[in-house]
Amino acid sequence: MxxxxxxxxxxxxxxxxxxxxxxxxxxxxxxxxxxxxxxxLEVEEPQVDPESFLKLTANWPAQAKENYQLALEENRPFTILIAGSTDALGSDETAWSTIVKKELEQTYGETVQVIVKSYDLTSKQFKDKDKLEELIAEKPDVTLLEPFTLMDNGNVMISESHQTIEEIMTGLAEEKPEHVLLLQPPNPLYQANYYPVQVDALQKYADEEKIPYLNHWTAWPNPDKKEIQAYLTKDSQSITPSEKGHQAWAEFVLDYFIAD
Incomplete structure (x- = not known):
């Protein structure tokens, strides 16, 4: 037991x-x-591939490419400023400037920021009101300028318009020496007379000063043909782009800034 x-x-x-x-x-x-x-858990941040972004800048001026590469290395956004007259740039969601801003920031991600500054002024008024200071304050790396050419039509002499461009270019370069200026005309008009002379003078000035010139008129129908009327607003003057005109303009600018 x-x-x-x-x-x-x-x-x-x-x-x-x-x-x-x-x-x-x-x-x-x-x-x-x-x-x-x-x-x-540690979440990996998406890695930036500099080479893939740099390939997209194939059409840019050499200095702009260098500026962008430096911005990538310094891990800071590259600033593209689009400036000009309100009539040319537009102001709503269908405006070419809005389309370009969205597409560039989507394509380049946080490596690029696009700022749009528009003014309902002639080039002389822009200068007299010291609006240049607003552009300088943005400290852009590249500026795509529509230099108020159509607004100046019949109001400002061509030589004075060009002088304002010179002052804008100088002012932006004083703030950032490696700044790059790009010029472009406003939209074409149907069967205009003196206006094409202004635009030709603008392109000649850009060539003489070795300023890159984005001739988006090549994306529009012949200004002397009725087909262009669909690309312009149907008001009494028809001097601003229609939605179709803004789209054509946007595609040209995007083809320049985003290489295939």
Whole structure:
């Protein structure tokens, strides 16, 4: 009987040890799993591939490419400023400037920021009101300027218009010496007379000063043909782009800034 009790006691001890060990393991496992859940997971930030972005700048002036590459290396946004008259740039969601801003920032991501500044002024008024300071304050790396050419029509002499361009270029370069200026005309008009002379003079000035000139008129129908009327608003003057005109203008600018 005594031997039986001893045996029974031994078996009981073994059972307690087995159950206790199992409980300890389960408790340890639960604690470990809980600990895993409490450790915050490190989320990898998307990596910027400089080469893939640099390939997109194939059409840019050499200095602009260098500026962009430096911005990538310094991990700061590259600022593109679009400036000019309100009639030319537009102001709603269908405006070419809005389309270009959205597409560039989507394509280049956080490596690029696009700022649009428009003014309902002639070039002389722009200068007299010291609006240049607003452009300088943006500290752009590249500026795409429509130099108020159509607004100047009949109001400002061509030579004075060009002088304002010179002052804009100088002012922006004083703030950022490596700044790059790009020029472009406003939209074409249907069967205009003196206006094409102004635009030709603008392109000649750009060539003489070695300023890159984005001649988006090549994306529009012949200004002397009726087909261009669909690209202009249907008001009494028809001097601003229609939605179709803004789209043609936007596609030209995007083809320049985003190489295939």
């Amino acid at each position: 005594k031997r039986f009790l001893v045996t029974l006691l031994a078996l009981g001890c073994i059972a307690v040890l087995i159950v206790g060990n199992k409980h300890w393991k389960e408790k340890t496992f639960v604690a470990a799993e809980k600990g895993k859940q409490e450790i915050p």
